[in-house]
Amino acid sequence: MRLLHPENIEDLAIGAAVLGTGGGGDPYVGKLMAIQSIREYGPVTLLDLDEIGDDDLIVPSAMMGAPTVMVEKLPSGEEIVKAFQALESFLGKPIKATMSIEAGGLNSTTPFTVAATLGIPMVDADGMGRAFPELQMVTFTIYDIPATPMAIADEKGNSAILNTMSNRWTETFARSLTIDMGSSAMIALYPLTGKQLKAAGVAGTITMAEQIGRAIRESRAADHDPIGTVLRVTNGYRLFEGKIVDVARRTETGFARGDATLEGTGSMAGSTMKISFQNEHLIAIKDGAVCASVPDLITMLDAETGDPITTEGMRYGFRVVVVGMPCDPKWRTPKGLEIVGPRYFGYDIDYVPIEQRYGALTR
């Protein structure tokens, strides 16, 4: 157990955006919201998984929608808490703690607003160890834990409680409501017992995010290669180095979809990389060959500062380094790959773990 203060949040949001693989929201927005809540209500208690009782009720809280829209439609703390309380009232039993559903600039910090406002702790875990675009894409689904009852709310005061027969149906219904709500909504879902969370969650994500963010900040301050530091902390690989020469985007069925094209610089001069995304980066193709794919993490970092670049923040001319990182082992099981493997996203390729592609050589 430890207390998280505003000074922890900046590192955390940046590190979570690295794990967010381009999605999960803008770390700047996430940071502002969480810091404001902590300033108003006091620091947030972060519990380790082993500090949770097996019978405790834990409910993740998050934002849903196209990050492109979320950035423009900054939510108030009130509406985030509203979805959470609507679910608590529906469940008819007190929620012991909240947590992040995913790592990402915004969704790693969304639960801080709930925790600070309601005076409950947050658990140092998430449901992905990264960010993914759809609701059913959590390790909980691998363990057959239902996403519902789920609450969804908008800033106008509208809300709904969903009860579905599969987590894929939850995604369908919640996505339609999110689109109706203006492509951005607040959600509380996957009510879990402590026992379920210990078995099915990804442990330590908040601390991991904070470590990554701190490593970037400190190595930058010391004029030390911040990207090399990220690679060490995340066991990551330097996949590409280049300049963004094209970003084709479309906000479609509630997602920010598109493709980014990079031209190599330095040792990559003459090469081209194409990265496709659906809120998050899904696949990286270098000179026509796949060099990383979901569920492994593909993140774009600013070549100078090491700061993560979200899909909505990509701009022509940015000089970036593309980094690949191994995903949580739960995703590499047959059931995990069924939920978030390349084929689910429409790519007819087998998943190859990134370590198998690169070994230890190109770190």
Add this chain to the structure above:
Amino acid sequence: MRLLHPENIEDLAIGAAVLGTGGGGDPYVGKLMAIQSIREYGPVTLLDLDEIGDDDLIVPSAMMGAPTVMVEKLPSGEEIVKAFQALESFLGKPIKATMSIEAGGLNSTTPFTVAATLGIPMVDADGMGRAFPELQMVTFTIYDIPATPMAIADEKGNSAILNTMSNRWTETFARSLTIDMGSSAMIALYPLTGKQLKAAGVAGTITMAEQIGRAIRESRAADHDPIGTVLRVTNGYRLFEGKIVDVARRTETGFARGDATLEGTGSMAGSTMKISFQNEHLIAIKDGAVCASVPDLITMLDAETGDPITTEGMRYGFRVVVVGMPCDPKWRTPKGLEIVGPRYFGYDIDYVPIEQRYGALTR
């Protein structure tokens, strides 16, 4: 108070389809479902409005979706009851009676399944005195009565409880969920106190529907002009007589939309009528001039039998009589016309009450 037996249902479903103005579902399907429930669980008690206590909780039950789809996806009694019970459980207080949200071949009888199965009475009233395509189009909205909490459920076992800031938002969210559910869903909504229902409902709709249906059946049996009988019972007008020569349909945003074109026969020979519909008939244009529009009722009857023809049942070559009937006076208020007047449906015309257009002459 009276008991409704299977023999009442046939008349009721036919008469309700006359009031359903082409929508509200197939009376044959509605009849089968209601009769099956009554056979299984016993007759349904029909209460007059003045037999309801002011504090009694009344909840209408209905089907939502495109009638074209509902006909193909016959619901089981179980799923209709499920939506109702989900709402009762959410409200946390026993529902005293159910009722029809609208008159229509299917939705006048949907509540019989709920009433028979749960052993609760039905109230002789509805929220329209006819059928309309959208959820907010009930006289309750004129009185600022919220549609939510509302329950919606499908045959797969999925359900949701909505809480919205306006009845128009309820329509938006419920329509999206209905489309996701396969363009057909079960709903329970507009929880009302007895006092609210007495002020804001349309009284006697079930009895009225039964009278219309009985009049058609009896005059047909006696070889007596069944259409003239409908006109007398409903204070209706004979707007057109002709043959369906074209029906253009599209199932769009969860509705059955389209236009029917009729060529005049008999005294109408040489004339043409075009009727546009969105589940229900919205406007009838004869030789280029509007001759009836929402909120007044426009219904198509089989020229021989007097049977109502639903929009999904219209076929090339059918010989029909188009009948116009005055709507409930609540719809003719400024607030009523804002909700269901011709302008709401995109027709830039003023509403003219049908009696003003025709007087007593053309009956």
